[in-house]
Amino acid sequence: MKAGSNLEKVFTQGHFAVTGELGPPRGASVEVIEKKAGYLRGVVDSINVTDNQTSVVRMSSVAVCKLLVDMGLEPNLQMVCRDRNRIAMQSDLLGAYALGIRNVLCLSGDHNRFGDHPQSKNVYDVDSMQLIGIVKKLRDEGKMLSGQELEGVPKFFIGAAANPFGDPFEFRVTRLAKKIDAGADFIQTQCIYNMEKFRKYMHIAHEEGLTEKCYIMAGITPLKSVGMARYMAKFVPGLDVPDYYIDRLKGVEKKKQADEGIKIAVEQIQEVREIPGVRGIHLMAIEWEHKVPEILEAAGLLPRPSVN
């Protein structure tokens, strides 16, 4: 055990893991978090708390994680490289651990040009790969990047993201291997729609033995409507939404598109479960947290295992 988090236990005890996601509010409302957390309670093994996703200012990820800890839920702290230098990152990581946060997901982060403060000065002092290395050094060596010994060592379960659909495709598995070398214990992938490409990616990763070194979770995002599918296909860089999903949703009357989207998500979950090396799913139901129990129920992933 590296951290002893619930998520790590679910993996090490051989269960198929399920993580959810909670986007903090654009404000100081605790009620919003309580409401979203309520939908995820008992149906996921850990909850990713996004870090100013799409570069839009939201409540601090560390603060929301702490609120989840207080609610008896297990958070997975997302941390991006866009907004912090190595000093702030280490400081926040130490603070997060002290607050009871045990999982951390290291990301480079969306560029600030997309968000609500495009005039901001971004940081990118380190990249996501290097951030993984920082967390590992804190945990395994008990030292800061500077070499300074820590007064109390944060034992994090270290996560990273992978996008099998970004270009160049040939380098994507290499990048996954680099993240594992850097110290990633688990990987959550970008939302998967092009199952054929994902199979190819996982096949290479499996052949290279990467799936033995790291728990890989397939990213699933239910499509709410044909409009959302079109938007994802057109405007989200590095996302691959094949036409057949768009056509399938188009073929259903508007009121029933959400149900069809859920049906698709459930099918996708079944498909990824069959792929060697996939050890769990990361369900990113963007602003659709209330549908998570329904999706997981239909996918046969409830109840969640209780681990000790």
Add this chain to the structure above:
Amino acid sequence: MVVAERKPIEEILAMVADFKKVLLVGCKGCVTVCCAGGTKEVGILGSALRIARKKQGNPLEVVEHTLERQCDPEYVDQLAPMLNDNSFDAVLSMACSVGPQFIAKKYTIPVYPMLNTTFIGGALEHGVWAEFCQSCGNCLIHHFGGLCPIARCSKSLMNGPCGGSANKKCEVSPEIDCIWHLIYDRMVELGQLEKLRPVFPIKDWSTSRDGGPRKIVREDLKL
């Protein structure tokens, strides 16, 4: 070279609104090469200012002059005869921002920048310039096929493309090449792809702006 571009005319007109006579100084260095502040551009801006102010019924006298370089005191000194009689209300510098700072250091007269200093770059074709260097003070491009991910990746990533790289373009804009895709292609071409496999260590930015304003002292060249 340093690439710069002229500020919008409206901004310049607002800067000089209260003046009657200004000295407009160009530079024959980088800004001449990138067609932003050489003798030709001094002439164009001088005329534009005179015409605009004449139309307002508030004429502006613009004296034009172009120095060899504004980033060397020996050339900036050449302005002394013009500035010593206090007849000018301001100096308008058409150099990169080093120029107005050097002029301000030597003369007690308000100095205004006419250009925005944009980046260190090169010409892609006639009339098109792009950024290639962020002057981080510790060049590492030999590790990346001779291409710079610090200046040319929107996130300065050192270990490969982020998740937003698609169709060889950056997530920030389809106008921007994904430098990591170009680095990958180049390393394949060179047969050196395995060199991208190790995790590249965290960069020491102290040689960059993050170590405070930088200075080079060459004892062998000092007089």
